[in-house]
Amino acid sequence: MEYRNVPTICTYCGTGCGLLLEVLDGQVVGTYPDYAHPVSEGHLCIKGWNAGAFVHHPDRLTKPLFRKGNDFVEVSWDEALERVAGELKRIRDQYGPDAIGLFGSAKATNEANYLMQKLARAVIGTNNIDHCARLCHAPSVAGLAMTFGSGAMTNSIPELENSRCILVTGSNTTEGHPIIGARIMRAKERGATLIVVDPRDIQLARFADFHLRQRPGTDVAWINGMIHVILREGLENKEFIATRTENFDALWEVVKEYPPERVEQITGIPADQLAAAARAYARAESAAIVYAMGITQHTTGTDNVVSLANLAMVTGQIGRPSTGVNPLRGQNNVQGACDVGALPNVYPGYQSVTDEKVRQKFLEAWGAAPPARAGFTVTEMVDLAGVGAIRALYIMGENPLLSDPNIHHAREALERIEFLVVQDIFLSETAQFAHVVLPAASFAETSGTFTATDRRVQLVRQAIPPIGESREDWQIICEIARRLGTPAGPYGKFDYAGTAEIMDEIAALTPIYGGISHRRLEELGFLQWPCRTPDDPGTPILHTEQFTRGLGRFQPVHYRDPAELTDKEYPFILTTGRVMFHWHTGTMTRRSPKLHKEVPEGYVEINPLDAERLQIGKSERIRLVSRRGAVETKAWITRRVAPGVVFMPFHFAEAAANVLTNAALDPVAKIPEYKVCAVRIEKITEVERPEKLVAARAGAS
Numbered sequence: 001m002e003y004r005n006v007p008t009i010c011t012y013c014g015t016g017c018g019l020l021l022e023v024l025d026g027q028v029v030g031t032y033p034d035y036a037h038p039v040s041e042g043h044l045c046i047k048g049w050n051a052g053a054f055v056h057h058p059d060r061l062t063k064p065l066f067r068k069g070n071d072f073v074e075v076s077w078d079e080a081l082e083r084v085a086g087e088l089k090r091i092r093d094q095y096g097p098d099a100i101g102l103f104g105s106a107k108a109t110n111e112a113n114y115l116m117q118k119l120a121r122a123v124i125g126t127n128n129i130d131h132c133a134r135l136c137h138a139p140s141v142a143g144l145a146m147t148f149g150s151g152a153m154t155n156s157i158p159e160l161e162n163s164r165c166i167l168v169t170g171s172n173t174t175e176g177h178p179i180i181g182a183r184i185m186r187a188k189e190r191g192a193t194l195i196v197v198d199p200r201d202i203q204l205a206r207f208a209d210f211h212l213r214q215r216p217g218t219d220v221a222w223i224n225g226m227i228h229v230i231l232r233e234g235l236e237n238k239e240f241i242a243t244r245t246e247n248f249d250a251l252w253e254v255v256k257e258y259p260p261e262r263v264e265q266i267t268g269i270p271a272d273q274l275a276a277a278a279r280a281y282a283r284a285e286s287a288a289i290v291y292a293m294g295i296t297q298h299t300t301g302t303d304n305v306v307s308l309a310n311l312a313m314v315t316g317q318i319g320r321p322s323t324g325v326n327p328l329r330g331q332n333n334v335q336g337a338c339d340v341g342a343l344p345n346v347y348p349g350y351q352s353v354t355d356e357k358v359r360q361k362f363l364e365a366w367g368a369a370p371p372a373r374a375g376f377t378v379t380e381m382v383d384l385a386g387v388g389a390i391r392a393l394y395i396m397g398e399n400p401l402l403s404d405p406n407i408h409h410a411r412e413a414l415e416r417i418e419f420l421v422v423q424d425i426f427l428s429e430t431a432q433f434a435h436v437v438l439p440a441a442s443f444a445e446t447s448g449t450f451t452a453t454d455r456r457v458q459l460v461r462q463a464i465p466p467i468g469e470s471r472e473d474w475q476i477i478c479e480i481a482r483r484l485g486t487p488a489g490p491y492g493k494f495d496y497a498g499t500a501e502i503m504d505e506i507a508a509l510t511p512i513y514g515g516i517s518h519r520r521l522e523e524l525g526f527l528q529w530p531c532r533t534p535d536d537p538g539t540p541i542l543h544t545e546q547f548t549r550g551l552g553r554f555q556p557v558h559y560r561d562p563a564e565l566t567d568k569e570y571p572f573i574l575t576t577g578r579v580m581f582h583w584h585t586g587t588m589t590r591r592s593p594k595l596h597k598e599v600p601e602g603y604v605e606i607n608p609l610d611a612e613r614l615q616i617g618k619s620e621r622i623r624l625v626s627r628r629g630a631v632e633t634k635a636w637i638t639r640r641v642a643p644g645v646v647f648m649p650f651h652f653a654e655a656a657a658n659v660l661t662n663a664a665l666d667p668v669a670k671i672p673e674y675k676v677c678a679v680r681i682e683k684i685t686e687v688e689r690p691e692k693l694v695a696a697r698a699g700a701s
Ligand SMILES: Nc1nc2c(c(=O)[nH]1)N[C@H]1C(S)=C(S)[C@@H](COP(=O)(O)OP(=O)(O)OC[C@H]3O[C@@H](n4cnc5c(=O)[nH]c(N)nc54)[C@H](O)[C@@H]3O)O[C@H]1N2
Pocket: 013, 014, 136, 169, 170, 171, 172, 173, 175, 176, 177, 197, 198, 199, 200, 202, 215, 216, 217, 218, 219, 291, 292, 293, 294, 295, 329, 330, 331, 575, 576, 577, 578, 579, 580, 581, 582, 583, 584, 675
């Protein structure tokens, strides 16, 4: 009998908690918190406690598969890899490299994502590489780059606890990032003022000094309103504005049009409460902004982020401990996947693909590089697959057929594609459409690094060998690259003794990761980028002396309506998101017995007044209809939502919120408007129920 505890990092959210996988005779049998971990300090949320629960699930993919008609047949790795390489080569030769698209994975390691973008750029010759950050914090990357010069969380998680004021908006922190939520609660216990701006009555709102409840999609208006109050009352930080920023004069020109009384009309937030919250934020010794998807997932996502940056700069609440603008990155390694270049417009380390000097650098290093123009985003690649411009997609660890907006449309697009390869640990909704399915090893079966939301790079350690014949993501990519033919530069190879060697290559080509190596991480536990040299201790707080871009730039923006407004036919605003116990498309959490038991099925939150008006009873099955489709689900009658607003989690394939959502995009960040669309609620009469239910299921499956 062999028993071991392997310290590693949680596979779920970007908090990056430390956990120990308990291994008995090559099987993961339990999970324990790591008491020595600097962020989680011996705590885990319920997903962390159950992080190992899906690893040995019988549904795990254990062999490569080829699609035959509506079925799959098992094939050997050699056959599968030959076919993938053969088809990619054929499509590249026939239609050019830009007819191929690749999805990196925010669930996979930095090392795997680095290789995925290197496969795209140096082997295939395209910048068509992107991943779910597009659906998530793309507006943060864009908006904070414009204003500060660097699109990442400015401060570190543990600092939150010492903040004197925390403004949480569009982050259901206690469900989405529970261990960060706990830190916010601790700050509140220590006397911090807590301001929550969220349309829903989330758990944090109940403890808040101010809960400002806006109409979904109206964030620019209330943020401009706060800045208006701050400037009108002379609460701005004049010295900070004078020495650290530029373009301040343009700010008043815009925000003067947002007195709290007008903001109240747009947002529904009472004018006096908005003003009081603005004063509390501006006057606090240290004030931190924490935000997530409620801010980014809008056609105005970039504007929302930029507005928050304006608010922090006008008060000088940035560049010091326990302050800053803190986007909470979602997936365990979404920060890292962005850092190592799984984005269509930047090489590793946010080095622009359109900068000829940068391109030369990678051309010399790898021996090949694509033309100096940005590639397509995930949402664009799916659209282009529908019109035949993208002929092949290689998707690693993403499930767009449940997570993309307007999934009927996405499915039609992927049905048309000539060649689809999906590399996953389960036969996801997307894998079911693939021509070739490649079985990947899970986080418990691989090694490398994840980068948590506060730019904290940490080691992931292999606890058990890959399940069945599954293989580690980085190894699969190497096999495919070698079969396609690798370029001849000093870093052109796809042949590594282990993931430490891949990190050395990342460090050599990525200035912000320049001082990061597995050996140092082993020794120090973590390093926060920028970490430029082997003796650089890393950077817990950004923009302390100056902004990454030099001076911080005010970018005043006006309020714009969401893309879809309610009307007579679709009178409710639908907003979508998460619950504590489930993860996105449910592939892992719905296969974890304890998590599944907590919330076994989908539902929609409806305010009691609306329920009464529509005569909807407790737990009654109802139908939600948008301009794009219909789903049936259970009504949860609750004051968590305001009248006129309904909320639905998107974790459940059989009641898929994304059948309803609007694929309208933010013009800069290309993120879809998941947080606002218009729907109506229909009662299902007894007679029509069975047939309609079958029809709706068939449509959504
Ligand atoms: N349990 C669990 N945790 C997760 C995930 C998961 O799937 N399950 N996913 C991870 C990922 S990838 C991410 S990106 C994060 C996301 O984490 P969050 O962003 O915290 O999660 P969401 O539920 O999408 O919604 C955030 C909040 O936005 C509010 N909101 C809705 N509309 C608006 C609006 O118009 N304006 C504002 N300001 N707020 C609005 C919602 O009421 C909700 O409280 O969570 C991560 N953590």
